[in-house]
Amino acid sequence: MPQKPIVYDAPTPEPRASNVEAIQAEILERLIYSVGKDPIVARPHDWLRATILTVRDRIMDRWMESSRETWRTSNKRVYYLSLEFLIGRLMRDAMSNVGLMEPVQEALKNLNVDLGDLLNLEPDAALGNGGLGRLAACFLESMSSVKIPAYGYGIRYVHGLFRQEMSEGWQVELPEDWLAHGNPWEFERRESAYEVGFGGHVEPVTDPDGAVRQEWRPNDHLLAVAYDTPIVGWRGSRVNTLRLWSAQPIDPILLDKFNSGDHIGALEESAKAEAITRVLYPADSTAAGQELRLRQEFFFSSASLQDIVRRHLQQYGDLGSLPDKVAIQLNDTHPAISVAELMRILVDENGMKWAEAWKVTKGTFGYTNHTLLPEALESWPVALLERLLPRHMQIVYQINADVLAEARKRPGFGEQQIAALSLIDEHGGRRVRMGQLAFVGSHSVNGVSALHTELMKQTVFSDLHRLYPERINNKTNGITPRRWLMQCNPGLTRLISERIGPEFLDDIDKLKALAAHAGDPGFQQQFAGVKLENKKRLARLIKDRMNISVSPDALFDVQIKRIHEYKRQLLNIIHAVALYAEIRAHPEKDWVPRVKIFAGKAAPSYWNAKLIIKLINDVARVINHDPAVRGLLKVVFLPNYNVSLAEMIVPAADLSEQISTAGMEASGTGNMKFMANGAVTIGTMDGANVEMHKEVGADNIVIFGLTTEEVEDKRSRSEVPRGAIDASPRLREALESISSGVFSPDDPNRYRDLIGGLYDHDWFMVARDFDAYAAAQAQVDKLWTDPARWNAMAIRNTANVGFFSSDRTIRQYAADIWNVPTA
Numbered sequence: 001m002p003q004k005p006i007v008y009d010a011p012t013p014e015p016r017a018s019n020v021e022a023i024q025a026e027i028l029e030r031l032i033y034s035v036g037k038d039p040i041v042a043r044p045h046d047w048l049r050a051t052i053l054t055v056r057d058r059i060m061d062r063w064m065e066s067s068r069e070t071w072r073t074s075n076k077r078v079y080y081l082s083l084e085f086l087i088g089r090l091m092r093d094a095m096s097n098v099g100l101m102e103p104v105q106e107a108l109k110n111l112n113v114d115l116g117d118l119l120n121l122e123p124d125a126a127l128g129n130g131g132l133g134r135l136a137a138c139f140l141e142s143m144s145s146v147k148i149p150a151y152g153y154g155i156r157y158v159h160g161l162f163r164q165e166m167s168e169g170w171q172v173e174l175p176e177d178w179l180a181h182g183n184p185w186e187f188e189r190r191e192s193a194y195e196v197g198f199g200g201h202v203e204p205v206t207d208p209d210g211a212v213r214q215e216w217r218p219n220d221h222l223l224a225v226a227y228d229t230p231i232v233g234w235r236g237s238r239v240n241t242l243r244l245w246s247a248q249p250i251d252p253i254l255l256d257k258f259n260s261g262d263h264i265g266a267l268e269e270s271a272k273a274e275a276i277t278r279v280l281y282p283a284d285s286t287a288a289g290q291e292l293r294l295r296q297e298f299f300f301s302s303a304s305l306q307d308i309v310r311r312h313l314q315q316y317g318d319l320g321s322l323p324d325k326v327a328i329q330l331n332d333t334h335p336a337i338s339v340a341e342l343m344r345i346l347v348d349e350n351g352m353k354w355a356e357a358w359k360v361t362k363g364t365f366g367y368t369n370h371t372l373l374p375e376a377l378e379s380w381p382v383a384l385l386e387r388l389l390p391r392h393m394q395i396v397y398q399i400n401a402d403v404l405a406e407a408r409k410r411p412g413f414g415e416q417q418i419a420a421l422s423l424i425d426e427h428g429g430r431r432v433r434m435g436q437l438a439f440v441g442s443h444s445v446n447g448v449s450a451l452h453t454e455l456m457k458q459t460v461f462s463d464l465h466r467l468y469p470e471r472i473n474n475k476t477n478g479i480t481p482r483r484w485l486m487q488c489n490p491g492l493t494r495l496i497s498e499r500i501g502p503e504f505l506d507d508i509d510k511l512k513a514l515a516a517h518a519g520d521p522g523f524q525q526q527f528a529g530v531k532l533e534n535k536k537r538l539a540r541l542i543k544d545r546m547n548i549s550v551s552p553d554a555l556f557d558v559q560i561k562r563i564h565e566y567k568r569q570l571l572n573i574i575h576a577v578a579l580y581a582e583i584r585a586h587p588e589k590d591w592v593p594r595v596k597i598f599a600g601k602a603a604p605s606y607w608n609a610k611l612i613i614k615l616i617n618d619v620a621r622v623i624n625h626d627p628a629v630r631g632l633l634k635v636v637f638l639p640n641y642n643v644s645l646a647e648m649i650v651p652a653a654d655l656s657e658q659i660s661t662a663g664m665e666a667s668g669t670g671n672m673k674f675m676a677n678g679a680v681t682i683g684t685m686d687g688a689n690v691e692m693h694k695e696v697g698a699d700n701i702v703i704f705g706l707t708t709e710e711v712e713d714k715r716s717r718s719e720v721p722r723g724a725i726d727a728s729p730r731l732r733e734a735l736e737s738i739s740s741g742v743f744s745p746d747d748p749n750r751y752r753d754l755i756g757g758l759y760d761h762d763w764f765m766v767a768r769d770f771d772a773y774a775a776a777q778a779q780v781d782k783l784w785t786d787p788a789r790w791n792a793m794a795i796r797n798t799a800n801v802g803f804f805s806s807d808r809t810i811r812q813y814a815a816d817i818w819n820v821p822t823a
Contacts, residue, residue: 012061016061018100019103019421020106023103027050027054030053033739034053048121048181057096059230062232063230063239066238071315075149076326077311082153082335085127085128085133086127088141089123089124090229091118114561124642126280128154130562131668135669138479140152140242141480144240146823147823149238149820152242155244156246156277157278160178160279161176162174165272169338171602187227187228192243193225193248194223195250200220202391209233214348218676222276224300228242229241237823249273249274252270254267282296283605290381291384298337298389301341312332330366331372332376337389338365339438339442340396344395363443367438369460372455372665381432382431393432396432399423404421404422420463423435444471444816446474448474448475451686476803478673484650485798488651489650495530500513508801517795524795541638542689550636556652558649558679559596559598559657560645560778561670562600563602565763568769570764571769572596573598574770576623577619578730578733579777580629580633592632594634597636597649598648599638599649601640620635621743654680655680656675657683661711662686662706671688671689672804675797675800678797680701680783682776683704689703695801700796702783704776705773721760724762733772735755735759737756
């Protein structure tokens, strides 16, 4: 059925008034008529929902006008496909970006409701895990802020990753329940629902004109139903859309089975469909888990592409113009199957010739690689793809044949290089390399820091880089300064505005003017005063949640991120053990009081990461209760790390731990958030730390450890790490105390294998970087005892964060990859 033409001059209601009186009246109306509650008995969640609906109403006209403008002007659209969007809480973000914070706060005050209480009630949307999802959220906000017409596409997870709790120091995974009270930000778009198929078979079909085409006939179908959330740009400049897909059965219940008494079996298809969008990253240690992951990735990729193609055909009528009007960015390898799916849509469903379809596909897609870790460069068993997506496997084979034929025509590509280029890994069971598929199916492949991009060329994509030398480019990651400075640190934002004026709110590069005040004693005192207030707030949170008292006057030494061996939380906690021993042995020394703060989740099946969490908690229990330490050292692990917790921790951090094994962190964005809020970084020359070192200057960052080249050299020579341990008495004693059960008397052997790995291979260079790390921490102590020097460093970090704005990153994507204009 042909789509109805878009009418651009349809009636539009007047925008809602945004004065205190109008907002106050509408909150009451919403409470009564939308939430259905009498103000006398309304609970906090009722007031929260009424307030969100009131704020949302003041976004709707901008949202619709943004969409209409794109249709009117025929501007190119950007579509950002990501398995994660860690958007956090939306109410503060939306109110701040459209200037509603003060009137809403005053309106609620008049109703005897505290805005702060409501903000804390809003749940974090459980739509991501870590940096990948938070980057996607920052990018969406920046695309709105620089006025790029854009959609984000992802999955509407019911339970997200998991809610982390602690049981005797062990991580316990529980389901998130962020949708328990509904989601007032979203709109269900039942009219935007698409069938997604799996399994079945492929058979040739002869069209009336005699042409033969392949037709996929799946035997398993479900519905992808769209849920839309508005993403507001700074000052309401544009409102874009985050469209998330919910998996639902075609038939919610099999009545024949139900009526015959098989009440559970009647719901089996419904449970099977809904499982796809229940949990982010289901464990893939089983065949069933692997299949569910692949179903997830294809489900959201297929639904998104069907939606994109429908919209494009509705406006332009043909798919040959797709690269001119559509840019699709694949955020990591999860949506890589989109390459094969778009080829299927173009060739099988729309009759496009293979060569033209391949040109259109490559011209439409861009691929962002986020990791050099083999386990994160996804691959799927050929047998699984042949069973679940038989037509797509055929398409992958044809793409592969074309790429390898092209390579064979080039000099210098022998059989070894051909095998490395292939989309099919023939070693140890045939698997499809999804990173290679995304690479060959995109006109642009970008890394996310200068170092990471060079390593892509030298390592995982070296042969593809030789074949397509112009394809790889760098786009260093960034963060939105709205959330990560202005909203999470209003005290610092006010102070900066008073000192250099408010222009930086619209152009974050203007923060550079702050550097001229780094040496001003009066400003240093004000800057440190804001930090102290943030530390007091965090100390109260630690006391409330953990019943641990920490002094805000101590050095807050913070490492908050996903728990992984390459991120080296283990190095940090071993240093805490060594420092603990030294404080006990030398009580006469003038020690710098220090609070080591950790937070982060370990993948449910990642044993060593979970063991590191347990070690941190075991060490914390011993140190925090030892009177000999006199409170000079505290260790805190804050459970259930999410965006909202980060917004509390980041403004309070004095020292930012960015200590990954050199060459293994693609970029990192936590480092940028801490930098914006005046924390000093201790880190390796890895990821975006390299560019931070350049931007802030060597005197304002503490760098230590092996370089990427030195790490590779030690690994290639299989150098035994035992020598480094024997040469460092502090390290050896710390390792012995951990492995002998000093911190785990209930199970003395608990950490023997974990520590044994440092003696045997030390793949992540924990032992070999320890002395350099300890020396860098001693340098931190020395700097901390010179407040004028420390505060000047902190101010210069904030002053030089402009390069790390996601607005800059998005403008570079727009100019170099997407070919779209920006504001």
